[in-house]
Amino acid sequence: MRNSVEADYRQERFDGVAGRLFAILFALIYAAVLAGLPLMEFKDRVNYLVYASRSSEIFQSRAEQGWLVLLTNEPLWLLVNISLSKLLSPENVVRVIIFSSAYIASYFAIRSNHRNAVWVILFLLVPQVLKNHITHLRQGFAVAVFLSGWFSRRRGWRLASFAMTPFIHSGFFFVLGLMVLTHVMRRLRWAADLRTIAFALTGIAIGVGLPRLGAYLPARQFQEYVFAPGAISGLGFLFWGGLLALMLLQPRQYLKEHTFEIGMVVFYLALYPFVEISARVFENATLLVLLAGLRLTEPNRRLFLTCVLVYSVLTWGQRLLGPGPAF
Numbered sequence: 001m002r003n004s005v006e007a008d009y010r011q012e013r014f015d016g017v018a019g020r021l022f023a024i025l026f027a028l029i030y031a032a033v034l035a036g037l038p039l040m041e042f043k044d045r046v047n048y049l050v051y052a053s054r055s056s057e058i059f060q061s062r063a064e065q066g067w068l069v070l071l072t073n074e075p076l077w078l079l080v081n082i083s084l085s086k087l088l089s090p091e092n093v094v095r096v097i098i099f100s101s102a103y104i105a106s107y108f109a110i111r112s113n114h115r116n117a118v119w120v121i122l123f124l125l126v127p128q129v130l131k132n133h134i135t136h137l138r139q140g141f142a143v144a145v146f147l148s149g150w151f152s153r154r155r156g157w158r159l160a161s162f163a164m165t166p167f168i169h170s171g172f173f174f175v176l177g178l179m180v181l182t183h184v185m186r187r188l189r190w191a192a193d194l195r196t197i198a199f200a201l202t203g204i205a206i207g208v209g210l211p212r213l214g215a216y217l218p219a220r221q222f223q224e225y226v227f228a229p230g231a232i233s234g235l236g237f238l239f240w241g242g243l244l245a246l247m248l249l250q251p252r253q254y255l256k257e258h259t260f261e262i263g264m265v266v267f268y269l270a271l272y273p274f275v276e277i278s279a280r281v282f283e284n285a286t287l288l289v290l291l292a293g294l295r296l297t298e299p300n301r302r303l304f305l306t307c308v309l310v311y312s313v314l315t316w317g318q319r320l321l322g323p324g325p326a327f
Contacts, residue, residue, distance in 0.1 A: 018114070019110075019111060019114025019115070019117075020111055020114075022110065022114060022117060023106075023107050023108075023110040023111035023114060024107065026106060026110055026117070026121065027102075027103045027104075027106040027107035027110065028103065030102055030103070030106045030124065031098070031099045031100070031101075031102035031103035031106065032099065034098050034099070034102045034133050034134065035095045035096075035098040035099035035102070036095075037134070039091055039094065039095070041325070042134050042135055042325065042327050043135050043325065043327065044135055044136075044137075045094065048094050048097075048137050048138075049090045049091070049094060051077070051078070051081045051138075052081050052084070052085055052090035052091075052093035052094055053085065053090040055077075055078040055079075055081035055082045055085065056078075056082050056085075058078055059075065059078040059079070059082065062075070062078075071167070072170065073170075074138065074167055074168055074169060074170055075167050076164055076167040076168045077138050077141070077142075077167070077168045077169070080097070080141070080168070081093060081097075084096055084097070094137065097137055097140075097141055098133055098134075098137060098140075100141070100144065101132070101133055101137070101140040101141045101143070101144040102133040102140070102144075103144075104144035104145075104147065104148055105124070105132075105133070105140070105143060105144045105147050105287065106124050108147045108148060108150075108151040109123065109124065109147070109287060109291065111151070112151050112291070113291060113294055116294050119294060119305060120291070120294075122308070122309065122312065123287060123290040123291065123308070124287075125312070126286070126290070126308070126312050126315070127312070127315050127316060127319060127326075127327075128279075128283055128286050128315075129283075129286055129287050129290070130327075131283075131327050132283060134327045135327045136280070136283070138168065138169050139169045139171065139280070139283065139284065141168055141169070142165045142166075142168035142169035142171075142172055142284070143169075143283075143284055143287070145161050145164055145165055145168060146161060146162065146165045146172065146175070146284065147287070147288075148161055149161025149162050150288065162176060162179070169284075171277070171280055171281045171284055172284060174206070174267075174281045174284075175264075175281070175284050175285060177202075178199070178202070178260065178263055178264060178267060179260060181198065181199070181202060181263070182195075182259050182260045182263055185198060185259065186256070186259060192248070192252065192255040192256075195255075195259055195262075195263065196248070196262070196263075196266055199262075199263040199266035199267050199270070200266050200267075200269075200270040201270075202267060202270075203266065203267040203268070203269070203270025203271040203278075204270050204271075204274070206271060206274075207270070207271045207273070207274025207275050207278075208274060210274075210275055210277075211275070235311075235314065237269070237272065239307065239311045240265055240268065240269060241269060242307060243265065243289075243293065243304060243307060243308075244262065244265045244266065244269065246293075246296065246300045246303060246304050247261075247262050247265070247292070247293070247296070247300075247304075248262065249300060250296060250297060250300065251297070254295065254296070254297070257295075258292045258295065260285075260288075261285065261288050261289045261292040262292075264282060264285040264288070264289060265282075265289055267281075267282075268281070268282035290308065293305065293308065
């Protein structure tokens with residue numbers, strides 16, 4: 001019996017070391033490939049080069065308008081660019097941000113699920129995840145910081161990383177709000193159906209109130225977005241709605257452990273008919289939702305993964321064969 005326990009311990013320890021080494025190796029390759037892609041072949045790269053070269057001026061301008069303007073316009077993102085620009089050219093600043101974001105996100109995703117590494121690699125190639133490291137670089141950097149806290153066992157770093165994210169990408173104000181709501185509902189021991197209703201009502205309330213809130217907040221997003229209904233993709237809406245159904249059919253323990261991931265899907269579906277930023281907010285947690293699918297019981301897990309595979313192929317086909325650039 002003792003020998004069996006020791007053997008299991010050694011095997012578990014070996015699996016842990018092997019999983020960590022594989023995560024490091026793949027993350028290095030994944031990040032290096034993305035950072036090495038042609039710099040100007042993707043959307044918004046000019047804007048990121050501007051940040052890399054002029055963040056100091058932008059920071060000073062916003063600070064002169066007051067602390068509220070500065071804090072609601074992603075000051076940590078500016079400070080990261082300012083720091084890197086003292087050492088690197090604007091082009092290399094952008095590449096370092098891509099590399100670091102892609103490395104951190106892929107490393108933690110695979111390290112925490114190394115026994116499902118093939119599926120995790122597929123998740124990292126899903127367009128909604130991949131574009132955070134190709135076109136939405138500020139968001140990708142915030143997602144990487146968020147994931148480093150999500151998978152950390154150190155409470156101090158978890159809280160610090162979560163607190164930093166909305167000052168890198170403002171979409172995380174919504175994510176943190178949903179995390180607080182999740183915590184409160186768990187403490188109150190709300191049933192799964194009540195939690196689902198609460199997330200849906202929160203999405204509807206924000207969808208209705210957000211355009212009005214723009215009149216009071218000086219965040220740059222209220223000048224960039226019209227906060228009107230987006231062009232809803234029937235395929236995407238059905239896809240995430242179907243995955244939500246598979247998750248809601250799980251046992252009570254699963255629903256409790258993955259309240260936040262389920263809540264993000266509910267929030268996204270409820271918000272989408274109202275404002276066009278719903279997809280951007282949901283992309284902050286898309287990888288976590290996909291990883292939660294690996295914990296489903298059979299046959300829901302198999303159906304979940306099949307749907308993700310088919311949807312990814314269809315999405316890639318639409319992007320590669322459709323007009324305009326893929327990203």
